[in-house]
Amino acid sequence: MTVILHDGYFIGTWLAREFGLPTNYFSIINSKAPKTLHREIDVAMFAGLVFVKLPSKVVEYIRAGYITAKIEPDDDLNMYEYILEITINTKIGFWI
Numbered sequence: 129m130t131v132i133l134h135d136g137y138f139i140g141t142w143l144a145r146e147f148g149l150p151t152n153y154f155s156i157i158n159s160k161a162p163k164t165l166h167r168e169i170d171v172a173m174f175a176g177l178v179f180v181k182l183p184s185k186v187v188e189y190i191r192a193g194y195i196t197a198k199i200e201p202d203d204d205l206n207m208y209e210y211i212l213e214i215t216i217n218t219k220i221g222f223w224i
């Protein structure tokens with residue numbers, strides 16, 4: 129089930145879980161190092177919850193049901209159809 133709001137923001141804990149990251153990943157990165165986030169990613173707090181807005185291309189992949197995984201250093205990048213760089217050290221791969 130995709131959790132996306134009408135204005136394009138995902139619930140941060142859901143998105144982190146989908147990407148194979150700790151559920152508090154976006155909260156931590158936003159509070160400690162917000163400038164390290166990719167420029168097209170926006171993290172916002174509303175009523176104590178973290179919401180994340182992604183580039184439109186990434187939203188299309190999520191809506192289409194692509195499988196996602198955090199890319200590890202020894203992963204073959206050719207197996208992914210698309211790679212989202214959240215930070216320089218955190219990349220998410222998409223494949224069908």
